[in-house]
Amino acid sequence: MYKGRLTAFGQLWRHGLLLVAVLFALGPILWVISASFNPSNTIVGQSLIPANPTLAHYRQLFQDPRHPFHLWIWNSTKVAVIASTLTVALTALGAYAFSRFRFRGRRGGLFTLILIQMFPQMLAMVAIYLLLLQLGEVFPALGLNTHAGLIMVYLGGALGVNTWLMKGYFDTIPRSLEESAMMDGATPFQAFVRIIMPLVRPILIVVFMLSLIGCYSEYVLARIILQTTDQYTLPVGMQLFISDQYSSRWGIFAAGALLGALPIVIIFLVMQRQLVSGLTSGAVKE
Amino acid sequence: MFVTQPARPGPRTAPGGRTRPWRWAVVALIDGLALWAALWLASTGAWLLLIILVAGAIGINVAFLSERAYPLRYLLPGLFFMFMMVVYPIVYTVYVAFTDYGTGHILTKAQAIRQFESRLYEPPGAPRFPFTAFQNDGGDLRFLIPWEDGRWILSEGDQFQPVDRDDPALIDADGDGVVDGLAGGYRALPTLGLMRHLHELQERVFHYDGVELRLASLTQFARLSPRYRYDPAADQLVDLETGTVYRPVNGYFTSEAGERLTPGFRSLVGWRNFTALLTNPRISGPFFRVFVWTFVWAFLSVASTFGLGFGLSLVLNDPRLPFRRVYRSLLILPYAFPAFISALIWRGLLNTEVGVINQVLRAVGLGGVPWLTDPLWAKVAVLLVNLWLGFPYMMLVTTGALQSIPDELYEAAYCDGATSWQQLRHITLPLLMVSVAPLLISSFAFNFNNFNVIYLVTQGRPPIPGAGTPAGATDILISYTYRLAFEGGSGTDYGLASAVAVVIFILIGTISYVNFRMTGVLERVGEHV
Incomplete structure (x- = not known):
């Protein structure tokens, strides 16, 4: 398709087009970076490179009692790490069973997983809200406005979303490894923990990171479940942040947006290839 | 694959004889906990949760005690959460869609009856009791009543307790036989001094030994009776004060004359929520616009992100x-940003008065655009934001697909004199679509429910004029559901919101079915996995 040399004009329009695209892609990001260092806290009259950059917004971010940013980051991290760790455990157990055992209902089970994962959990948000409302009347520690309740909701998606992805990886590990371990007297569970788990570490990390990014960024379920500022996760809190006098708190918001995005951006850039292949290969590819 | 396979770890080959004592201990412990929780749930009447719990407990027992159910041990933890937080909510959503659950109908019928039966009134001719009031310097009030059995009773908070006449707590300072103070600095309060507490006190119900009392006047307490009695056999509620009989109609206890008692309760209403979506003009009009926009939004989102992403790749x-x-690593950056943060940033950029985009437009001599306030421009705005968020994904997947097309095909086409356009049209696109089309459908399904972009950028606004429900020009079905359930200005309507969710279930199911047929997943699961 690409024969001969590019003419000067060919070079020109290609680079022109790409530069416009890069401007479109980076504009908002550059602009937020600039706003976070700009001494003026308003959106009005901002230049891209601030005349006298300041860290004031970053300091204010951690001193506003009405918008406890550090609590939100902590809550988000806590919920995301716990939920993702448990998700990896639940998924690995399930994927191992589907990969290694032959039992009645296995095909039906795998098929059901595909069916269920079509329906995003948030479609049932009303029912989830009412469920936690009722649960909280009996067990307040698991009800509305608790992180434990939110984590339980996130765990609901564990099996549906990632089992196929992980099972595909498990299938590539030869069975002879476990079999020889079991010859030596290991139980299937011991073989799973000691032999298989170390071998499938790459996929465990991918699922953990995908789940971490998902839980960290999840907005709507967190929004309906968490009800007080001190319990908010970052997405819910950030939203509150800008609905109060948005335009006059712009610098602080920009600083918060950058700090909040940083962990995810780093994870993404470091693990880009693995994550993208995990995301795009789809859960159902073998 | 039907090749012979070596013996597998599993029910048949699992070391069955080696049931370990710790397993029994763990199962016994779990059963004990489950039993405790079950009793607790039963005592509070949370039957639904009880069913979930019992099902879970039975699953655990079967999985750990039966060798045949061995694989279940691995699946159970995930299955438990999946059923509790995905399957059950879906089923419950469908159920709620057929009820009037929402403001005015929050309680169950049993809870509503309990609330009515706890209401009190003062029947005519009810016994009345004169009293003495005492107050300390902190403003706390206590009351002393000569009770009908000749004893005296003294209040502490809302609770009366019997007290001996020669109790040292009762002080008669001037020795005239009338108690004029209580231990702890309480002094008798003259009747007029009670005046300013009267209103507040008449709201309060005092208890003594199963009897409810209320301040009836400045000088007397009155004995109260329950106002309503529920007759389970006839399923009716009787007002003992007026004798009116109320029967349950449409989630309210309603009298013959049509008078309703509040609160109402949840009740099944059949297809009413669905017919409201189709026929109630104040609901169906906005619903129809939201419905159409959801499809337009999802389609244009996929088309624009694919167009730009594919062009760039x-x-x-x-x-x-x-x-x-x-170029590639710079263009990928929007994808690395968490979408919720990007959406909020864009909301600032698009602000009509102070947003940077309008400032730039004004600087180059174009007027500002009402991005978030005009129905049409708001739609353009959310599409623009979603293009920014989504094109890197399309660029990634099309790049991968392009690189997998063998060069020989192009070589051959070139030899046959095909132009670049013909090569693109007849080689690249068809081959690309094989692997990318299912992703496009998935992307359509994803954007169909892309709550974050819509809600965080415009919150569904600007509102559709004349809508009887919270509905806006950029609302898609899922954000409409959210607003019906959690943002209604005049109250929430879980029933109607769930009906919309059921509509989404059906649409998503259809879209996914198409996708399955295209990728052949159904067949592949049916064969060998």
């Missing part, structure tokens, strides 16, 4: 172009 696929890697 075509340009970047040209090996003769320098700096391709640099």
